Each structure stands twice: as C-alpha cells, then as structure tokens.
Amino acid sequence: MSGHSKWSTIKRKKGALDAKRGKIFTKLIKEIMVAARMGGGDIDGNPRLRSAVNAAKTENMPKENIERAIKKGSGELGDAIYDEILYEGYGPGGVxxxxxxxxxNxxxxxxxxxxFFAKNNGNLGENGCVGWMFDKRGVITVEAVAGLGEEQLIELALEAGAEDVVTEEDSFLxxxxPEDFNAVVEQLxxxxxxxxxxxxxxxxKNTIEVTEEKTASNLLRLLESxxxxxxxxxxxxxxDIPDEIMEKLS
Incomplete structure (x- = not known):
C-alpha cells in the first residue's frame, strides 16, 4: 500500500494537484461521461457513475460541470466517444x-x-505483464486537522465498511x-x-525500493509525464523512494 501512499505524498508536496486543477477536472469529466454512457445517467443506479461523481465532489468540481458531463455522457447533449485502454510496463529500476x-485516438x-517509457529508461510491456502485482481498492485520503480524532475516524470508517485505516504523518488513508467504496465515502x-x-x-501488493538517485529521478519524470x-x-x-533521496530530488 505504501506505493500509492508515496506517490500521493510526492504529488502533494510538489503542489502538482493544485497546479494542475484544470487537467484534473478534464480527467474527471471524461470518467463521468464514460460512466454515464456505459451505465446510464442515474447516479443511484450506476455505481461507477456514483464513484466518479464522488471523486469530482472531492476535488470541488462545480455542480453544473458534473451535471453537464452526465448529460453529455448519456447522450442528452450529443455523443462523445472515448475508448478505455490499460497499458502496462516497467519503469526505471524494474518498477x-x-x-x-x-x-x-x-x-x-x-x-x-x-x-514516455522509452525516454525515461522504461519499456511498455504486453497486457497482463504487471497487472497481477496490484489489487483494486478504494482509497480515501483524509488530512489530519485539528479536531479530527484518530480513534473516532477509524471507528467511523470501519463501521461504514472500510477494510483498513493507515495513519501517516499528516493524513489518514x-x-x-471497490464494492464498499461509495458507502464509506457517503458516511464520511x-x-x-x-x-x-x-x-x-x-x-x-508489494513495493520495490528505489535507492539510486538517477533511477528515482527518471522514475518520477516518467510518472509525471x-x-x-x-x-x-x-x-x-x-x-518506494527513501526520504533522503526524495529530499535531494525536491
């Protein structure tokens, strides 16, 4: 689990999430449109759409943007067709x-x-080459703020159906x-x-420690690209990149 945690922490520290708010909205709108096209525009009857809308709300997307994306995806405002494709490969250091x-297109x-893979000492692989190394999970990040009790949050999340709550330096994961994700989000x-x-x-499922500075630099550049x-x-x-290497790259 620390693989996701490390990458999310890096992005927050670099300010990437705020700096690229427009791109984040574009990606969320695409997901909402595809979810609505595949399962219909009824949020209550379409779990994937409900997840997409929850993610958009978390990013403070305006309500009208969400509603327009649902209408476009369900065909009310014209068709927009996107293909979903999963690519798998190896980055620097065998990651x-x-x-x-x-x-x-x-x-x-x-x-x-x-x-992007080739430019950063990685290589694009065949379908299935690395997918078995991952599990699909709902991941919710809650920032540690004054007044938020750790025990209270853990109890609330577990009662709502969460599998685990991990305490980090400045946040809770x-x-x-996937089936219980929406119920936990709605309870929060x-x-x-x-x-x-x-x-x-x-x-x-497991992480690879990247301890060589140049390899870590190439890996982060690949992921950011x-x-x-x-x-x-x-x-x-x-x-996983040790903190001392991250400090040198920051």
Whole structure:
C-alpha cells in the first residue's frame, strides 16, 4: 500500500494537484461521461457513475460541470466517444507501472505512452505483464486537522465498511473494497469529514525500493509525464523512494 501512499505524498508536496486543477477536472469529466454512457445517467443506479461523481465532489468540481458531463455522457447533449485502454510496463529500476487511459485516438495515445517509457529508461510491456502485482481498492485520503480524532475516524470508517485505516504523518488513508467504496465515502460526507482524495485505484501488493538517485529521478519524470498527458486518467506504480533521496530530488 505504501506505493500509492508515496506517490500521493510526492504529488502533494510538489503542489502538482493544485497546479494542475484544470487537467484534473478534464480527467474527471471524461470518467463521468464514460460512466454515464456505459451505465446510464442515474447516479443511484450506476455505481461507477456514483464513484466518479464522488471523486469530482472531492476535488470541488462545480455542480453544473458534473451535471453537464452526465448529460453529455448519456447522450442528452450529443455523443462523445472515448475508448478505455490499460497499458502496462516497467519503469526505471524494474518498477511496475499501470496506465489507465481514455482516448478518442488509440494510435496517438499508445505512441505517446511508449515514448514516455522509452525516454525515461522504461519499456511498455504486453497486457497482463504487471497487472497481477496490484489489487483494486478504494482509497480515501483524509488530512489530519485539528479536531479530527484518530480513534473516532477509524471507528467511523470501519463501521461504514472500510477494510483498513493507515495513519501517516499528516493524513489518514482509508482502504475499502471497490464494492464498499461509495458507502464509506457517503458516511464520511454525512459526518462532515473532508476528503482530499477519493478514488478506486490499483494498489500494489508489494513495493520495490528505489535507492539510486538517477533511477528515482527518471522514475518520477516518467510518472509525471504520463499523468500530465490529456489521455491518461490514472497512473499506478509499485515503488518506494527513501526520504533522503526524495529530499535531494525536491
């Protein structure tokens, strides 16, 4: 689980989430549209759409943007067709990387993804080459703030159906099964607990420690290049970088 935790912490410290708010909204809108196209525009009857809307609310997306994306996806405002493609490969140091994409041009996307891997000493692999190293989990991040009791949060999350709650330096990570994810998110919302992130992610079963500075630098550059691409929705990797190496790269 520390693989996801490390990457999320790095992004927060680098300010990437705030600096790329527009790109985050674009990716969330795509997910809402595809979810609505595949399962209909009824949030209560479409679990994937409900998850996408919850993620958008966590990022403070305006309500009208969410409603418009649902209407576009369900065909009320015209069709917008995206293909979902999962790419798998190895980054520097043998780190396993999963890349979730939504694209209207498969040739463009695969060429760009392959280029990013090659440029940063990695290689794009065949389907299934690394996917077995990850488990699909709901991951909810709650920032540690004054007035939020650790025991109270853990009890609330577990009662709502969470599998585990991990305490970190400045936040709590709540893990759920994909099936229980929405119930936990909704319970946290009812309890007025603010979530800084809430998504269904691929969490690594084990992590690879990257202790060489150049390798770590190439790996982070690969992950950032992939996440910055308009067709890429999410990037998952099974790495851990020691704090002393991160300090040198910051």
């Amino acid at each position: 396993a990387v999963l890349v979730e994409t939504m694209t209207d 498969k040739n463009r996307t695969v060429a760009d993804v392959r280029h 709540i893990y759920t099964t 919302e009812k309890s007025k607990i603010k979530m800084s992130e809430a998504s269904i992610l691929m969490v690594p 992939l996440e910055d691409h308009d067709d890429v929705q999410k990037v998952h990797a099974n790495f």
